[in-house]
Amino acid sequence: MANTALPDRIRRDFPILEREVHGKPLVYLDNAASAQKPLAVIEGQREYLANHHANIHRGAHHLAQWATEAFEGARKKIAAHINAAHAEEIIFTSGSTDAINLVAQSWGRTHLSAGDTVLVTRMEHHANIVPWQMVCESRGAQVIPVNVLPDGVLDLEDFHAALKQYRPKMVAVVHASNTLGTINPVSELCAAAREAGAATLVDGSQALPHFGIDVQSIGSDFYVATAHKAYGPTGLGFLHGRKSMLEAMPPWRGGGEMIRSVSFQGTTYNDLPHKFEAGTPHISGGIAFGLALDWMNAIGMDVIAQHEQVLVQHAHSTLSAVDGVKIIGTAPNKVGVVSLIAEGLHSYDLGTLLDGQGIAVRTGHHCTEPLMDHFGLESGTLRMSFAAYTTTLEIDRATSALERAMRMLR
Numbered sequence: 001m002a003n004t005a006l007p008d009r010i011r012r013d014f015p016i017l018e019r020e021v022h023g024k025p026l027v028y029l030d031n032a033a034s035a036q037k038p039l040a041v042i043e044g045q046r047e048y049l050a051n052h053h054a055n056i057h058r059g060a061h062h063l064a065q066w067a068t069e070a071f072e073g074a075r076k077k078i079a080a081h082i083n084a085a086h087a088e089e090i091i092f093t094s095g096s097t098d099a100i101n102l103v104a105q106s107w108g109r110t111h112l113s114a115g116d117t118v119l120v121t122r123m124e125h126h127a128n129i130v131p132w133q134m135v136c137e138s139r140g141a142q143v144i145p146v147n148v149l150p151d152g153v154l155d156l157e158d159f160h161a162a163l164k165q166y167r168p169k170m171v172a173v174v175h176a177s178n179t180l181g182t183i184n185p186v187s188e189l190c191a192a193a194r195e196a197g198a199a200t201l202v203d204g205s206q207a208l209p210h211f212g213i214d215v216q217s218i219g220s221d222f223y224v225a226t227a228h229k230a231y232g233p234t235g236l237g238f239l240h241g242r243k244s245m246l247e248a249m250p251p252w253r254g255g256g257e258m259i260r261s262v263s264f265q266g267t268t269y270n271d272l273p274h275k276f277e278a279g280t281p282h283i284s285g286g287i288a289f290g291l292a293l294d295w296m297n298a299i300g301m302d303v304i305a306q307h308e309q310v311l312v313q314h315a316h317s318t319l320s321a322v323d324g325v326k327i328i329g330t331a332p333n334k335v336g337v338v339s340l341i342a343e344g345l346h347s348y349d350l351g352t353l354l355d356g357q358g359i360a361v362r363t364g365h366h367c368t369e370p371l372m373d374h375f376g377l378e379s380g381t382l383r384m385s386f387a388a389y390t391t392t393l394e395i396d397r398a399t400s401a402l403e404r405a406m407r408m409l410r
């Protein structure tokens with residue numbers, strides 16, 4: 001099997017993987033919620049805070065310049081990692097949620113009017129639904145969902161029909177679903193949306209940790225992601241926006257950093273990217289995110305992607321062989337996310353019993369309530385989600401633990 005040696009090489013980078021939970025070795029399968037951090041990120045952030053910290057952009061002194069260069073260096077690393085045309089197209093945010101809210105409030109308030117529509121899909125995370133509902137409510141516009149097929153694949157016929165019928169102003173789609181694992185054909189979706197006259201936003205929260213991203217070949221107007229799912233810190237993410245779009249958009253939050261000059265006669269705004277970065281940013285987080293990208297690139301995104309494909313196939317074959325287990329989301333093109341239900345049992349009860357055996361999974365609706373309603377899954381699913389350090393042996397342990405838990409509850 002390809003690349004199953006990867007965890008042997010990298011697990012020692014993650015001190016947390018050596019710990020025990022309830023007296024059992026930790027099996028961490030909750031990576032779609034948040035991934036663990038390698039030493040390069042932990043130590044790099046510590047080193048910055050211990051020896052280099054100062055506020056950025058406006059200091060004449062050595063530390064301020066050092067911190068500014070490191071923070072702006074991280075912006076360049078993000079731009080290079082996703083093949084952005086310009087580093088100033090990268091706006092630091094507190095995460096994907098914050099980035100989508102920025103677009104919904106800045107772009108949405110200036111582009112949506114009564115009767116307009118925003119097209120999303122039924123597999124979106126709440127973060128790519130609620131900000132659109134909020135702005136649509138204030139503008140008299142409407143959010144329209146595209147269907148998902150029973151195997152978890154996006155219904156492309158419905159997508160194209162909705163483009164024709166509604167002529168949406170914005171198409172906002174998830175790159176990889178955090179509940180189903182489905183990877184959507186975002187280049188194709190963005191091209192069709194553009195042809196229909198819509199702007200596009202891609203939620204790459206679950207793509208960034210799993211495979212390489214090229215925003216120019218995707219052709220999105222906006223692309224968002226969050227650092228903590230990609231081995232980086234919490235409270236930090238980014239918005240990539242097409243330069244011409246960002247330049248034409250008004251600032252969203254006001255305050256320091258985002259201005260050129262302030263007076264009571266009127267205020268003028270800074271250039272990109274600072275126009276959208278009011279206040280002191282998460283400096284250590286930005287720097288640590290850059291280190292997380294370095295860590296992933298030292299392995300190679302293709303190597304990570306191939307390894308995770310082995311994990312998904314292994315998980316699908318072992319888990320679907322368990323009597324009474326049904327996998328929700330069997331798209332041919334998936335990231336390392338496996339949702340399941342066990343006939344007649346509540347996912348929370350199973351998750352609690354798995355925790356007792358040191359196995360960390362997530363249960364419930366995974367912030368995708370409309371998707372759960374669509375599939376009629378009242379008590380949600382039990383989700384196992386993988387990372388570069390996950391082993392097939394861990395999946396086997398989780399499968400045995402699941403079988404044991406099912407026996408106990410029956």
Ligand SMILES: Cc1ncc(COP(=O)(O)O)c(C=O)c1O
Nearest residue numbers: 095096097125127178205206226
């Ligand atoms: C697909 C998707 N979008 C958005 C988010 C929100 O990310 P954050 O909470 O870091 O803003 C998540 C987090 O679970 C996600 O999985």
